[in-house]
Amino acid sequence: MTDLIDIAIIGGGAAGLAAGLYSAQGGMKTVIFEGIIPGGKLGSITHLTNYPGFSNGTDGFTLAMEMEKQAKKAGAVILNEKVTSLVLEGETKQIITNSNKYYAKSIIITAGAAPKPAGFANENDFIGRGVSYCALCDGALYKNKRAAVIGGGNTAISDAIYLSRFAEKVYVIHRRSEFRAIETLMENIHTKTNVEFILDSVVTKAMGDEFLSSIEVLNKVTNESTTIEVDGVFVAVGIMPNTEFVKAAGVKLTDEGYIITDELMRTDIKGVFAAGDIRNTPLRQVVTAVADGAIAADSAMQYVRTELNA
Numbered sequence: 001m002t003d004l005i006d007i008a009i010i011g012g013g014a015a016g017l018a019a020g021l022y023s024a025q026g027g028m029k030t031v032i033f034e035g036i037i038p039g040g041k042l043g044s045i046t047h048l049t050n051y052p053g054f055s056n057g058t059d060g061f062t063l064a065m066e067m068e069k070q071a072k073k074a075g076a077v078i079l080n081e082k083v084t085s086l087v088l089e090g091e092t093k094q095i096i097t098n099s100n101k102y103y104a105k106s107i108i109i110t111a112g113a114a115p116k117p118a119g120f121a122n123e124n125d126f127i128g129r130g131v132s133y134c135a136l137c138d139g140a141l142y143k144n145k146r147a148a149v150i151g152g153g154n155t156a157i158s159d160a161i162y163l164s165r166f167a168e169k170v171y172v173i174h175r176r177s178e179f180r181a182i183e184t185l186m187e188n189i190h191t192k193t194n195v196e197f198i199l200d201s202v203v204t205k206a207m208g209d210e211f212l213s214s215i216e217v218l219n220k221v222t223n224e225s226t227t228i229e230v231d232g233v234f235v236a237v238g239i240m241p242n243t244e245f246v247k248a249a250g251v252k253l254t255d256e257g258y259i260i261t262d263e264l265m266r267t268d269i270k271g272v273f274a275a276g277d278i279r280n281t282p283l284r285q286v287v288t289a290v291a292d293g294a295i296a297a298d299s300a301m302q303y304v305r306t307e308l309n310a
């Protein structure tokens with residue numbers, strides 16, 4: 001493909017596929033670059049219960065396939081290529097992938113963010129079967145069950161407060177003796193009678209058969225290991241935006257590495273937009289990713305039509 005692309009979308013997750021749908025339906029020559037498989041993190045959601053329109057929930061993989069089909073039907077082209085760098089100065093932007101170079105009038109970056117793993121044994125084996133990286137998504141499944149949250153920041157404490165509404169018991173396991181969460185969250189969590197803190201400790205192993213049933217916890221001060229029976233472990237030790245190639249291209253990022261956009265999803269570089277988990281958003285969910293994608297596509301179309309007079 002050597003022609004100039006109207007709107008190039010980097011990342012084919014929920015945000016990228018929604019942006020691709022809107023852009024292609026708007027008559028733009030649209031190419032979505034996806035480094036792994038369309039759908040992104042949607043593919044790891046076994047039961048998606050908070051996406052409007054599915055009263056019985058749906059699985060993320062099926063939704064991803066439908067979004068991909070819809071974007072392609074509208075005319076978007078999906079290329080299975082990983083973007084390694086971008087050149088963003090001037091009106092024509094360059095997209096360099098692992099195998100080719102492309103030129104576009106406008107770019108929407110939707111490369112997402114990945115939760116950091118905690119690093120305990122069997123963590124990957126129990127993902128979706130007791131190990132979760134999203135309390136807001138999976139918390140309701142732990143009604144009257146026992147859950148643990150790993151982490152000591154705002155996300156971990158918010159997750160534990162949220163889970164305490166459903167779960168019979170919530171353990172907060174933190175590797176240090178003090179938390180980094182803001183005071184109001186700490187005051188709130190101390191009012192929860194079903195929350196127990198396990199400090200100076202790390203989870204070393206997840207155990208169970210088909211589903212998680214217990215975890216091994218090591219106290220780093222005493223060097224003692226104990227086994228705690230839990231049905232779920234929520235890992236909240238941070239997430240990493242996929243912005244290395246974006247940073248190198250000079251797009252303005254937050255201290256944590258997220259792309260800074262305005263409400264029209266514009267970055268600080270003309271003709272460059274961002275949407276979904278990769279941007280500085282207050283909520284990282286499927287519903288917000290697709291909404292961002294639609295807004296970014298609309299803004300990019302206006303940019304191409306009015307500012308470039310295309």
Ligand SMILES: Cc1cc2nc3c(=O)[nH]c(=O)nc-3n(C[C@H](O)[C@H](O)[C@H](O)COP(=O)(O)OP(=O)(O)OC[C@H]3O[C@@H](n4cnc5c(N)ncnc54)[C@H](O)[C@@H]3O)c2cc1C
Nearest residue numbers: 011013014015035040041083111112137276277284285286
């Ligand atoms: C385990 C888990 C469960 C979740 N459960 C829920 C839930 O129940 N409900 C809910 O609303 N949300 C849930 N979420 C959050 C939700 O999945 C995300 O907010 C949403 O999918 C983000 O979409 P995105 O398109 O912004 O990013 P992503 O889904 O991360 O997509 C980014 C895409 O970009 C691609 N990419 C990255 N770098 C490059 C590159 N250099 N070149 C080309 N392609 C690249 C990736 O391969 C990926 O496909 C969950 C998240 C996780 C991890």
